[in-house]
Amino acid sequence: MARPLADLLAANIHQHIATSGIAPGTRLPERMLAEQFNVSRSPVREALKRLAAQEIVFAHPDGGYAVAAAASKATVDADESNDGDDDEATYLAIAEDRLAGTLADRFTENELIRRYGVTRAQLNAILRRMAQEGWIERRPGHGWMFLPVLTSAETYRQGYRYRLLIESAGVMEPTFRLDREALLRCRAEQEALVNGGVRTASPAALFDANSRLHETIAACSGNLFILEGLRRLDRLRRLMEYRKAVDRDQAERRCREHLTLIDLLLADQREAAADFLKLHLHNAAREKASD
Incomplete structure (x- = not known):
């Protein structure tokens, strides 16, 4: 018999915590989890209650739930x-x-x-x-x-050239508005990867964490064409990313660059952030093209 949705979701959230290396104390917003697992907030809330009973998460004093210290020691059934x-x-x-x-x-x-x-x-x-x-x-x-996906090395390289055109431009858009809360959530995720999570995370988990950051920055641009263009490209390139062997050292270096990029944005150094983003994407394209 199939398990209730909340039970399945609890197992998926637990696995996400374990594979992503999310640090104890990190908040787990219901909205973020609902978007990640494509469900409503109600089953997410029930799943978090189950994880709280297992001491994987705990009720945060300011509301919602956060990762418990025991989560790193606990194992999924x-x-x-x-x-x-x-x-x-x-x-x-x-x-x-x-x-x-x-x-x-x-x-x-x-x-x-x-x-x-x-x-x-x-x-x-x-x-x-x-x-x-x-x-x-x-x-x-x-x-x-x-549905169509990128299937050749050339279209993959074209995807990176497209990103070089739109992502840094998005940071300099006159409609750019920083979503500090969303960026801080991404920062916690990237920091967890740098602190060991990148060594065990699956290719899918790495792709999701990194594309989530870039799409969050694109959303800050206030330009729907930039955001939707990047989202569509991410869907197209997902399978090519999975196919490539994960170089854990390169992946960790890119996560460290993500932290630098986030900190520049949080400090309102947009021009420096746009320049750094160009360099980051150029280096990532060069490394992955040689895989």
């Missing part, structure tokens, strides 16, 4: 952990097969169940994630279809 590992492996296998051209544009759930040896419940969870991330959609009536 063995069956849940194994299920999560299996789901992640299947998810990445589908991504790899799609990029390799061995999966047709259109497919059914039964075809994937036979191909990857997963249960229908496991596949449904994976399909929900893929749909949320924007690289599949349900077909009218029956089955699913893959």
Whole structure:
């Protein structure tokens, strides 16, 4: 029997805390978790209550919940952990097969169940994630279809050149308004990665944390075209990022650069932040193009 949504969500949040290396005391806003897992705030609230009962999180004096000190020592239930590992492996296998051209544009759930040896419940969870991330959609009536993604080294490089054009320009937009609270949440996440989390985080977790920061900065621009352009590109390049081997030293260096970028923005040094962002993206493109 399928577990209630709040139970599944609690396991996912716990796994997110563990793999991202989020520091004890870090606040866990309901809205942020709801957006990340594509659910309403009500099941997030119930999931956090369950985690509080397990002492993974605690009720913060100012409201909401924060990561407990015991969270780093606690482990996810063995069956849940194994299920999560299996789901992640299947998810990445589908991504790899799609990029390799061995999966047709259109497919059914039964075809994937036979191909990857997963249960229908496991596949449904994976399909929900893929749909949320924007690289599949349900077909009218029956089955699913893959949406366009970047599939070649050249289109991948073009994506970075596009980012060089729009992201730093967004910082200098006259409509730029700093969302301090959102940037501080990103800072806590990046700091947790620098403090060891980057060594164990999955490629998906690293991609999500880093794209969340860049999209947060784009949102501050006040220019919807910059924000939506970056979001669309992130959906397109997601699978290419998963396919690349993760160089943990490079990943840590990029996270440290993220902290510098955030601090420049928090100090209202926008011109310096825009210049630093250009350099950061140029270096990232050069490193990843050589992977």
